Amino acid sequence: MKRIPTAELLDTDAGTVDEIRASLADLWLINRAFGGVSTAERLIRRIAQERSMSRLSLLEVASGSGEVQKMVQKKLQASSIELAISLLDRSWSHLNSSARAVVGDALRLPFASESFDLVSSTLFVHHLMPEAVRGFVTEALRVCRTAVVINDVIRSPLHLALVYAGLPLFRSRITWHDAPASVRQAYTVEEIRELLAGTAAARIEVDQLYLFRMALIAWKS
Secondary structure, three states: OOOOOOOOHHHHOOOOHHHHHHHHHHHHHHHHHOOHHHHHHHHHHHHHHHOOOOEEEEEEEOOOOOHHHHHHHHHHHOOOOEEEEEEEEOOHHHHOOOOEEEEOEOOEOOOOOOOEEEEEEEOOHHHOOHHHHHHHHHHHHHHEEEEEEEEEEEOOHHHHHHHHHHHHHOOOHHHHHHHHHHHHHOEOHHHHHHHHOOOOOOEEEEEEEOOOEEEEEEEOO
């Protein structure tokens, strides 16, 4: 299945305030029910265990309201792991959050080098063209102290079929357009591994998890 870059409506706020709000609620459903939260928790636990860290600071890029990170924060607290969250998105209308939040460019992060232990993204990298993927990870490696975390979808004909079957679950016409578009332009595990081979990451770990979720850690040297 060939990758087909497609403009997504939520990227340009192509809808009413209510439609955008409904689409963000759909994204939260997707992440809660179809592997987004569990993947994020697994990745952060993996890093905390390998580096023996009980306190981590995390910058979530293209965060929206940050619901995934807030849920993971609560889950980690039960294991005595403290996660301090900061959010970055291109629009205040997406943030709507009580967490520390900043409007900024994901490819030019407005932070000094090594400002956070982790830089993370959830359902973001598939929006980027290959050169921009490398640019984002390079910039994220600059800003992190420990690792870059990518939690995204994987392109597959079966995944696309499952998305079409699940469209009646969603409230917003934006989601009805964007969900299939996301799968069509997502990267495979092999593609993302090849893309990031030329970055400054000391080591890349990438796996396919529940329902075509990509779980990636780019470790900083």
